[in-house]
Amino acid sequence: MADGPPPRERADAARNRAKVLAAAEGLFAAGDPAAVTMDDIAKAAGIGRGTLYRRYPDRASIARALLDEHERALQEQLLRGAPPLGPGGGAGEAHPTPADRLAAFYRAMVDLLETHVHLVLGAETGIARFRTGAYAFWRLHLAHLARQAGLPDPETLADQLLAPLAPELFRHQRDSGRTPEQITAGLSTLAHGTLGR
Amino acid sequence: MADGPPPRERADAARNRAKVLAAAEGLFAAGDPAAVTMDDIAKAAGIGRGTLYRRYPDRASIARALLDEHERALQEQLLRGAPPLGPGGGAGEAHPTPADRLAAFYRAMVDLLETHVHLVLGAETGIARFRTGAYAFWRLHLAHLARQAGLPDPETLADQLLAPLAPELFRHQRDSGRTPEQITAGLSTLAHGTLGR
DNA sequence: GCAATAAGTGGACACTCCGTCCACTTACGT
DNA sequence: ACGTAAGTGGACGGAGTGTCCACTTATTGC
Numbered sequence: 001m002a003d004g005p006p007p008r009e010r011a012d013a014a015r016n017r018a019k020v021l022a023a024a025e026g027l028f029a030a031g032d033p034a035a036v037t038m039d040d041i042a043k044a045a046g047i048g049r050g051t052l053y054r055r056y057p058d059r060a061s062i063a064r065a066l067l068d069e070h071e072r073a074l075q076e077q078l079l080r081g082a083p084p085l086g087p088g089g090g091a092g093e094a095h096p097t098p099a100d101r102l103a104a105f106y107r108a109m110v111d112l113l114e115t116h117v118h119l120v121l122g123a124e125t126g127i128a129r130f131r132t133g134a135y136a137f138w139r140l141h142l143a144h145l146a147r148q149a150g151l152p153d154p155e156t157l158a159d160q161l162l163a164p165l166a167p168e169l170f171r172h173q174r175d176s177g178r179t180p181e182q183i184t185a186g187l188s189t190l191a192h193g194t195l196g197r
Numbered sequence: 198m199a200d201g202p203p204p205r206e207r208a209d210a211a212r213n214r215a216k217v218l219a220a221a222e223g224l225f226a227a228g229d230p231a232a233v234t235m236d237d238i239a240k241a242a243g244i245g246r247g248t249l250y251r252r253y254p255d256r257a258s259i260a261r262a263l264l265d266e267h268e269r270a271l272q273e274q275l276l277r278g279a280p281p282l283g284p285g286g287g288a289g290e291a292h293p294t295p296a297d298r299l300a301a302f303y304r305a306m307v308d309l310l311e312t313h314v315h316l317v318l319g320a321e322t323g324i325a326r327f328r329t330g331a332y333a334f335w336r337l338h339l340a341h342l343a344r345q346a347g348l349p350d351p352e353t354l355a356d357q358l359l360a361p362l363a364p365e366l367f368r369h370q371r372d373s374g375r376t377p378e379q380i381t382a383g384l385s386t387l388a389h390g391t392l393g394r
Numbered sequence: 395g396c397a398a399t400a401a402g403t404g405g406a407c408a409c410t411c412c413g414t415c416c417a418c419t420t421a422c423g424t
Numbered sequence: 425a426c427g428t429a430a431g432t433g434g435a436c437g438g439a440g441t442g443t444c445c446a447c448t449t450a451t452t453g454c
Contacts, residue, residue, distance in 0.1 A: 010421055010430060034323070037411060048433025053413065126231070126323060130369040156375055156383040163360035172327040178353055186353040194390035207401055207450055234440060245404025250442065 017055060019045040024062045025119075033063070033122035063122030064132070070116060071134050074108055078141055098145040099195035102161070105141065106187035113170045114180050120167040129166070138162055149195040157194075164190065214252060216242040221259045222316075230260070230319035260319030261329070267313060268331050271305055275338055295342040296392035299358070302338065303384035310367045311377050317364040326363070335359055346392040354391075361387065 009017075023044035027036045036059060042052040056062045077085050084096035084104040096104070113120065129135055139158045146154035146161070163169075164187060173183055206214075220241035224233045233256060239249045253259045274282050281293035281301040293301070310317060326332055336355045343351035343358070360366075361384060370380055 008422090012421070013431060016431085038413085039411065042433090049413085050415080050434070051432050054431070057413090127365045127369060129365070151386060153379055153383060156370065156379050157386060159366060159370055160361035160380075160383050160387060163363055163366050164357035166360055166363060168324045168326070169356060169360050172324060173353065173356055182350055182353050183357075186350060186357050189348060189354060190357060190387075190391055193392075194387055205451090209450065210402060213402085235442085236440065239404090246442085247405070247444080248403050251402070254442090 016047050016051060020052060021066060025066055028063060028118040028122045033118045060123050063119050067116060067119045067123055070112060074112060075137055097196060098149040099192045102145050102191040102195050103188045106191055107184050109165050110180050110184045117167055117171055124167060145195060213244050213248060217249060218263060222263055225260060225315040225319045230315045257320050260316050264313060264316045264320055267309060271309060272334055294393060295346040296389045299342050299388040299392050300385045303388055304381050306362050307377050307381045314364055314368055321364060342392060
């Protein structure tokens with residue numbers, strides 16, 4: 001049952017993967033990410049459909065590959081970073097309130113969305129968003145904060161506190177002329193109202 | 198420029214419209230509403246594709262036709278119904294607080310979703326949700342409440358307070374075993390936290 | 395009743411995208 | 425240099441979309 005040593009990726013395959021990611025990034029950023037087809041990506045990368053499908057089963061997996069490192073960086077900060085994003089309580093560090101940590105999380109997510117909405121929209125469409133590992137992580141974090149704040153049913157509330165970060169809403173608000181600062185301010189109101197003054 | 202008298206709908210056309218709506222209702226309720234195709238609906242209604250497209254340009258417009266009356270009833274209640282859903286202040290009526298009205302709205306929307314999620318999911322997919330007349334109405338209502346509560350930037354906040362009612366989230370929460378009561382309770386926490394104690 | 399006519403009908407068509415398959419090519423270990 | 429397994433790309437069948445148009449049918453005025 002022991003896995004053999006992982007067979008190394010061939011040089012041409014690695015080259016093609018890089019071409020795919022670069023091409024996809026461009027296409028997602030250019031227009032409506034939901035309208036990008038696997039065909040488009042293959043053409044833009046200069047490879048055949050079969051080659052593309054060999055590594056990526058659909059558009060979402062490509063977008064997620066591009067998004068992963070950014071999300072992982074934020075997850076790291078939530079677990080071990082400085083307060084108010086991280087938990088604090090280290091040497092000379094105050095314990096931030098749950099409300100402050102939620103507001104800081106909101107701010108960080110707005111930053112991430114501002115830079116990468118096109119990728120998030122390429123990756124998560126509708127109900128599939130809730131099945132991603134990233135969503136599970138955010139949800140766990142918010143449930144933890146809600147529990148700390150002494151609120152009932154923190155899991156249910158976590159989903160509801162995550163909802164205003166839906167990429168479609170963010171896009172809609174930005175397209176309607178709202179600035180990232182306005183959006184962050186609104187979320188901050190929500191955070192402090194719900195988790196404590 | 199004067200419109201002539203609206204030409205009456207022919208009897209066979211009316212009959213077919215009824216067949217379409219009945220068939221579509223059944224299909225939406227049966228499985229994944231997003232997976233229902235125009236072909237399916239035409240087949241189930243026993244009519245041709247051309248006939249279907251004559252009246253409804255896409256699946257969403259059919260779902261909206263089915264949904265409209267339910268939403269209109271709620272809109273009526275918000276404007277002129279009894280408090281806390283309506284504004285109150287009539288004979289022997291107290292003025293409900295904005296937080297109470299928001300909580301009542303949340304409760305009513307959860308009821309509506311519980312009965313008709315399949316239609317809402319058939320009608321509103323992703324970013325298109327924000328372009329519907331219904332969304333504009335809810336948004337206006339919530340912005341009004343936020344303004345009454347003395348909060349800054351009520352428009353931005355209105356979008357964010359509407360986000361936890363996203364049909365995809367509702368479906369996800371129900372599928373995860375949450376009851377409508379749990380969902381309403383969470384939203385109530387949100388309402389009272391944000392718009393006042 | 396019986397045209398005349400405008401509304402309504404349905405299936406064929408051209409198109410796009412999807413996902414798979416497989417004969418061919420190329421990189422890598424020996 | 426050679427064998428082989430990984431990698432490649434385009435052809436293919438299937439599903440869905442939206443349009444088009446020759447035919448059918450309800451309605452209106454006589």
